[in-house]
Amino acid sequence: MDELDRKISNLLAEDARRSLSDIGAAVGLSASAVNERIRRLAASGAIRKFTVDADPAAFGKPILAFVWIALAAEADEAGFRAFARSQATIAECHHVTGPWSYIVKVHVGSLPELEAFLSELKAARFIARSETVIALSSVVDGPFDPTEPRHV
Amino acid sequence: MDELDRKISNLLAEDARRSLSDIGAAVGLSASAVNERIRRLAASGAIRKFTVDADPAAFGKPILAFVWIALAAEADEAGFRAFARSQATIAECHHVTGPWSYIVKVHVGSLPELEAFLSELKAARFIARSETVIALSSVVDGPFDPTEPRHV
């Protein structure tokens, strides 16, 4: 992971379909040298995968919200995590410091859909308390992955 | 944006280097038909770009934090937004409902680095108040883009 690897990664992040020769010309390496470095970056896990950055609105999920969750005392944490991974609407879920247990980032199509999601959380008896914050606009937008039923 | 487009997008999100023939076989189309659909998805903006999902830790940013920000009364909002876009550590920045003005998602290398970032925010006189939450672990992780000085 030297300066060249970082440059190559940046170029790939901008456009992963660049040709190896283009990248090589940009960083001062031959195409096969670049190929070998990319192979190593992928093998080491520094590059997790080649993917596409999509527009949530185009996939019917124009609304972005953050939900703070305090787990119920009786909720089993593993069950909640499995639930979070199975939910298509959950783009991110992090265990965090502070008064709340988890922060969850969700993409939904409408406010009723958001309400349904919250109801489901409550019905599953995972949460003791929650607080929802809706994004009005995004100054810096993160990448969006349209295929969300990750793991299983 | 029909069912085929969604399937193709999902396949690309899993692995953007799949060959057109592979995708075609998976969805029941010819390679060039798939090519045309991908071209349209990219032209319409449904697919924003082809990119790589990287491991933040491999790029020296193992720590993920969320910072709530209440803008100072005298802060000019446009200046703050420009600042947010110029910051390499800011992965996301959203204008939100609720008592806080913005939520910012940051990737940093260490806690001192996080502290320096917060100091910079304060020194620039943008914030009246802030609250920082650190992610202990990620149940569902979002994609990470290593090249963060986005716009300019």
Place this chain on the structure above:
DNA sequence: TATTTTGCGGTCAAGCTCATCCATGGCCGC
């Protein structure tokens, strides 16, 4: 209503760029 027209979206085939593989050679470390 029947017929024609128009346009979109698909398949197929051909040319050619580009990724991959391999052998050679140079550089650094042991």
Place this chain on the structure above:
DNA sequence: GCGGCCATGGATGAGCTTGACCGCAAAATA
């Protein structure tokens, strides 16, 4: 001085790209 690692350059084959043709469906005209 020796060995391992890595970049270079060329050959081969896969796969992307382009263009022409075909079929279907919707709209327009008689």
